[in-house]
Amino acid sequence: MIISAQGLKKSFTTKSRKGSQTVEAVKGVDLEVKSGEIYGVLGPNGAGKTTTIRMLSTLITPDAGTAVIAGHDLVKEPAQIRRKLGYVSQAGGVEEQNTARAQVVFAARIYNVPDPAKAAEEILRKFDLSDIADRPGRTLSGGQKRRVAIALGLVHTPPLLFLDEPTTGLDPQNRANLWDRIKELREQGTSVLLSTHYLEEADALCDRLAIVDHGVIVAEGTPAELKRSVSGDVVTLRLDGLERAAEVLTPLVARTRVDEDVLRVYVDDGEHALPSLLRTLEADGLSLRSITMERATLDDVFLAKTGRSLRDTGAAA
Known part of the structure; x- marks a missing residue:
């Protein structure tokens, strides 16, 4: 494991005219990242993703918990850890005035790379940046x-x-291009820990991921495992009498949910379950306006674990 963390916690205290307030940003996170994998931390804004990454990258000290990063103790050996990791924040850290080349060369010198200019040229070429390397x-x-x-x-x-x-x-387009670059890093043996609130991004990129909410991990596994955990298919029904339809179908399915003007029914095998569902609705005098079926998504997992949709938190699809 390149990362092994147990019980990480972090709180922040803010002060105002009304007094001080303590916020538990991370309430006890355990996670393990294997060498050479892309591991995602998926959740809405404010879930504790950035705080978790900042702790693991030694930028802030945890209030409690332990971790070993790249073979070094998080609290006792932060300098050794920093030599073995790269960190890209939400802001990115690209300076407005200096050229891309100058910034990358400077970074190479900070890390005591033997030939900073050569290393910069190689990494700029790898990311198709050579043509714009001398622009501010x-x-x-x-x-x-x-x-x-x-x-x-x-x-x-x-x-x-x-x-x-x-x-x-x-x-x-730029997002898809960057996804390809991140996948290439994995193929070259680099371990990647990324945070995201994009469902599609977590599904497309991550070998494994943790879904976080309010500072805790609510689910963890491969995207496929997580989606199977809430049943394999989602049948969406539009009809009058949503509550009655949910009542009569509940004994036949894994779970039902009334969501605004539709009823979502979660089943293990939609193709085989669909005829029985339709017969049950017809026998109860319930007429369908429309029906669709699709595979469960990570948003369905988040919904099952937290009681609300990740999209409803403001996160993007």
């Missing part, structure tokens, strides 16, 4: 800045990379 940061697009930020975090070839909300604010 303020002239770069959002996607280009994110690639420069990751180059800054990788110029010293660390075995572990932390990415905090790496694609926030990017358009779909």
Whole structure:
């Protein structure tokens, strides 16, 4: 394991005219990240994702708990850990005035890379940044800045990379391009821990992930395992009498949920369950307006574990 953490906790105290208030950002997180995998931390804004990553990357000290990162104790050996990781924050850290090349060379010197200029050229080329390497940061697009930020975090070839909300604010094309770059890192042996509130991103990128809410992990596993845990298919019904339909179908299915003007029915095998569901509704005099069936999503997992949709928290699909 390149990361093994148990019981990590962190609280923050804020002061105002009304007095001080303590907020538990992380309430006891256990997680293990295998070498060479992409491990995701999925949850809404304010769930504790960034605080968890900042603790594991030695930027803030946990109030409680233990962790071993790349073979070193989190609290006792932070300097050794920093030499073995790269960190890309939500902001990215790309300077507006200096060129991309100058920034990456400077980062290489900070990490005592033997040939900073050569290392910078190699990482810029790897991320298709050579053509814009001599432009100041303020002239770069959002996607280009994110690639420069990751180059800054990788110029010293660390075995572990932390990415905090790496694609926030990017358009779909730039997001897909960055996903490809992150997958390439895994293929080259780099371990990646990323936080995200994008359901599609977690599903597409992560070998395993933890779903977090209010500072705790509510579910963990591969995306496929997590989706299977809430049944394999979701049947969405539009009809009058949603509550009555839920009542008559509940004995036949894993779970039902009335969601605004539709009834969502969770079943293990939708194709085989569908005829029985339709017969039951017809026998009870309930007429369908429409019906759709799709595979369970990570949002269904979040809904099952927390009682609300991740999309309803403001997170993107």
